[in-house]
Amino acid sequence: MVSREFARLAAVAFIVFMLPVAALSAPSDGQGDAASGKWKSQAELCQECHGEDGNSLSMSTPKLAGHPSAYLAKQLDDFQSGARKHVVMSEMAANLGESDRLDIAAYFAGRKRTPEPDKLPSLMGRDLYLYGDMERGIPQCANCHGERGQGATARGMGFPALAGQHRTYLRIQLLKWRMGERSNSPDGVMNRIARELSDDEINGLAEYLSGL
Numbered sequence: 244m245v246s247r248e249f250a251r252l253a254a255v256a257f258i259v260f261m262l263p264v265a266a267l268s269a270p271s272d273g274q275g276d277a278a279s280g281k282w283k284s285q286a287e288l289c290q291e292c293h294g295e296d297g298n299s300l301s302m303s304t305p306k307l308a309g310h311p312s313a314y315l316a317k318q319l320d321d322f323q324s325g326a327r328k329h330v331v332m333s334e335m336a337a338n339l340g341e342s343d344r345l346d347i348a349a350y351f352a353g354r355k356r357t358p359e360p361d362k363l364p365s366l367m368g369r370d371l372y373l374y375g376d377m378e379r380g381i382p383q384c385a386n387c388h389g390e391r392g393q394g395a396t397a398r399g400m401g402f403p404a405l406a407g408q409h410r411t412y413l414r415i416q417l418l419k420w421r422m423g424e425r426s427n428s429p430d431g432v433m434n435r436i437a438r439e440l441s442d443d444e445i446n447g448l449a450e451y452l453s454g455l
C-alpha cells in the first residue's frame with residue numbers, strides 16, 4: 244500500500260518537474276497587473292497585515308512576497324469559494340473581483356521575500372525535505388517546492404515558496420493539512436503527506452524551511 248502511494252506521489256512530482264524548462268515560468272507570470280495590484284492591496288488593507296512589500300511581521304501571518312502569482316491567485320479564489328477556510332481571510336477575499344485577485348497576486352509575487360532573522364537549522368527537517376522517506380510513503384518535498392524552497396510554477400499551477408516563511412505559520416499549515424482542516428491541495432496531496440508526519444518532523448521542517 245505504502246509503496247503504491249509513494250509511487251503515485253512520486254509520479255505527480257515527476258510530471259511537474261520533468262516538464263521542459265520552458266513550461267516553468269517566473270513567479271510573476273504576467274496574468275495580473277502588478278502596478279494596479281500595489282494600490283488595490285493598499286486600498287483593500289491587505290498591506291496592514293501582510294506588509295507593504297508582502298513581508299508580514301506577525302509570525303502567524305504569511306509572507307506573500309516571492310510566492311508564484313498563480314499560487315496567490317488560487318488561494319484568494321479558494322478563500323472566496325470556501326475551499327480554504329479562515330475567518331479573517333474569507334472576509335477579506337469576499338469582495339475581490341477576478342482582476343483584483345490577479346493584480347494583487349502579481350504585485351506580491353514580484354516582491355522580494357526577506358529572510359528570517361533567527362535561524363534554527365534542523366538536519367532532520369533538511370533530510371526529510373530533500374530526500375523524503377520512501378518507506379513511509381513521504382516523497383521529497385523539494386520535488387514540488389523546489390530544491391531551495393523557492394516554489395515553482397508549472398502548467399499554470401503554483402507551488403508555494405516555503406523558504407524564509409514564518410516558522411509558526413509553516414507549522415500551523417502542516418498541522419492543518421494533517422488534521423484535514425485545510426484541504427485545498429490538488430488530489431489531497433498535502434493531506435496525504437502531512438498525515439505521515441510526526442510533531443517533531445513538522446517542527447523540524449518548519450525550522451529548516453524558515454531558515455532558508
Ligand code: HEC
Nearest residue numbers: 287288289291292303304305315318319329331332335347
Ligand atoms: C487582519 C489581518 C489580515 C488582513 C487584513 C489580510 N490578511 Fe491575508 N492572511 C492573514 C492570515 C492570518 C493568513 C493565514 C491564514 C491561515 O492560517 O490559513 C492569511 C493568508 C493569506 C494568503 C495565503 C498565503 C499562503 O501562503 O498560503 C493570501 C494569499 C492572503 N492572505 C492574501 C491577502 C489579501 C490579498 C488581503 C487583502 C484583500 C489580505 N490577505 C488581508 C491575515 C490577513
Ligand code: HEC
Nearest residue numbers: 255256382383384387402403413416417427428432433448
Ligand atoms: C506532489 C507535490 C508536492 C509535494 C511532494 C509536497 N507538496 Fe507541499 N504543497 C503542494 C501544493 C500544490 C501546495 C499548495 C496547495 C494549494 O493550496 O493549492 C502545497 C502546500 C504546502 C504548504 C502550505 C504553504 C502555504 O504558504 O500555505 C506547506 C507548508 C507545504 N506544502 C509543505 C510541504 C512539505 C513539508 C512537504 C514534504 C514533507 C511537501 N509540502 C511536499 C505540493 C506538494
